[in-house]
Amino acid sequence: MSVAGKRILLGVTGSISAYKSALLIRLLIKAGADVQVIMTESAKAFITPLTLATLSKRPVLSTFVADDSGRWNNHVDLGLWADALIVAPASAHTLARCATGLCDDLLSAVYLSARCPVFFAPAMDVDMYQHPSTVENLRRIKSFGNYIIQAEHGELASGLIGEGRLAEPDTIMNVLNLFFKKNVMPETEIRSRKDTFAGKQVLITAGPTQEPIDPVRYISNHSTGKMGYAIANAFAKAGASVTLVSGPTALQLPDPSIERIDVRSAQEMFNATERAFPDADVVILNAAVADYTPAHPADQKIKKNESTFALELVKTIDIAATLGRQKRAGQLLMGFALETNNERDNALKKLHQKNLDWIVLNSLRDAGAGFGHDTNKITVIDRKEKTYEFTLKSKEEVAQDLVNLIADTLEFEKKPSL
Template identity: 40%
Template sequence: MGQSLAGRTVVLGITGGIAAYKAATLCSRLVSLGAEVRVIMTEGATKFIAPLTLQTLSRHPVATDVFDEHDAARVQHIDLADSADLVVVAPATANVIAKMAHGIADDMLSTTLLATTAPVLVAPAMNVHMLEHPAVVANLALLADRGVRFVESGTGQLACGYVGKGRLAEPDEIVLAIVELLSGKKPLAGKRVLITAGGTVERLDPVRYITNDSSGKMGFALAEAARDQGADVTLVCARTDGPPPAGVRIVKAESAEEMRAAVLARLPEADAVVKAAAVADYRPSVRHGSKMKKGPDRLTLELERTPDILQAIGDWKREAEASGAARSPLPFVVGFAAETDDVERNALDKLARKRCDLIVANDVSREGAGFGADTNIVSVYGAEGLIEALPLQSKRAVAERLWKLVRERAGWEEPGR
């Protein structure tokens, strides 16, 4: 790894899944990097791997019982909670994820998690259908909203016989995430990203307008994830549900025209542009300065096209490349395509016409993937076609994965890191 964790205390929580055996390797890797590792095992975890194994590897007693107090001067779960620079739960079962989400504290691990103020890193591992169950998805989204970080589950052969997503991430991958969190390394440090969010508003008069159902939640999740990874984030917001995230630069842009101007003005300085906003395709051709009074039974409204912001970004890139005047490399551009049919065909067409580097497409008619939801189901396309299909999961988890793909494809990190 080339990094030291000397002087850092990691509390490692191990829960009752078959992947618990991998926690031994994880513990050994952390100790070899100089970390002080304190292990907590649930009763279920002890059925898969003996506490003695983790005691030997960590060189500390393993905590398993909240009532088993060895030192009268200290309350064990409070001592563990206070000592942690980071709490890692690996593997994290659906059961412990639910406990964390709803504040249940009925064993040593869940009690310690409720008491700690340290950052928490969770590595889920379970059957693919369990991982995609709406209750689990909602619990993961709730934890993400509270700032819990995740190491995404892998895809492959599961212990239950299924092939799908749900495998515990490999120990080295979890160690890398721990090192990045504790060493202060931020994978987007030094990068300037420009993100759009929400639904634009096209006014008919001072009190009436045309808009769409976009909540801005996907754009907010992308901004939060980029912020947490060290990026300098500018978020151009139209109409959204709820306040934008803290710690990012906010630019208000109500209409498509205002958003276009805000984006193009900042485009030359951006390293990446993610256009997650839902921009109205049409606007009233006449905007009245005062409220229109009620008139006849029928009213015909004439509409005109709004400016195509993603197309403008693509045109700017083409002109910059042709002139040779722009800095190199040009911004990495990610577009979104909300569709209800022919998702792949429409996404690839949009990617080519608008010169995007990636297109993130979703069928907004699917449950859990529509506007306003806390979850999403997306497919990511590049010039070669489908790159990755992400199943139902929290928008924050989608955002984390998208930034990893951007970092790899923009050449900002090695693939697989």
């Protein structure tokens, strides 16, 4: 099943991206859907009702009263008629009304009356999208059983770069087709870019390393590997051939196509990564590799005989810096920086000293980010120090953001200059 034969209510609200609603209507009509457009008054400043009525082959509705005869647009009937209601673009104002149940126009009344699945595709500037009130409104809307088609990352009408762009009409169509086909809408599938990385080799490191003190003890950290595994899975879904060099973790690979190489120490991780590095097109160094290792690990268990115990440590090999020196033209090398203070300065230092193309910054001062969580909050910085800010999300969503960001970059680099 798909949208063919489905009755779709399309809510269009006041956003510069309202022009994309015309493209979405064309795709829906071409796919065989029956489309009824409902516009807010503010939306009419961005696109005319005549345009959307012509494309949808139905008069556009925007008020309760249709004309002077007293005929009215029955919001209850509309809510019962539809197989799905999608609000695209969904402005911050409309999100706030729907999150709190305010009902002062036809669209919000239809939303409160709808018994069908409801999809919201937000569109606004990056600061508005990341504002705590918008984040909370989206959380509330989702908690009511509605679906959120996340805003995409890119250049916005203000000139800023970040999250807030309305999802492309093709993406929204894929969401609807997936929903009607499976009656589910897993967020990691919504934004997947199938076959984007077909033919590409992607190398990822994940998890902690363990540096042996003796046969039963080791030095390690709190990394679980969740972020690296999510990245590997996202790239595999996007069509890449993925090699995952993994430190010790209890995680299982969800995608059997991924080649997993298990290692323990920092030296073993370096050896495995260096072997796979020459063939890789994209390399993402997510593993939490130990900076130091015991100089003289004991062959037998060390007994607790003395009141104090001194352990001599030596530096491990710097995997990122070594690969940065070996990097060939066309390879993309991304590193991670988990910081607790002077976060941006430390991340920029790592970016430039190790010859990386991207650095992904985590701060342990951000609630829900870093080791052990199912969520993460990242800032991505490129070689020119252009910065991309992302909100707190599940690690699966963060992984998809990285796939999208890298895919957009590669697509941009392929375009001929004017």
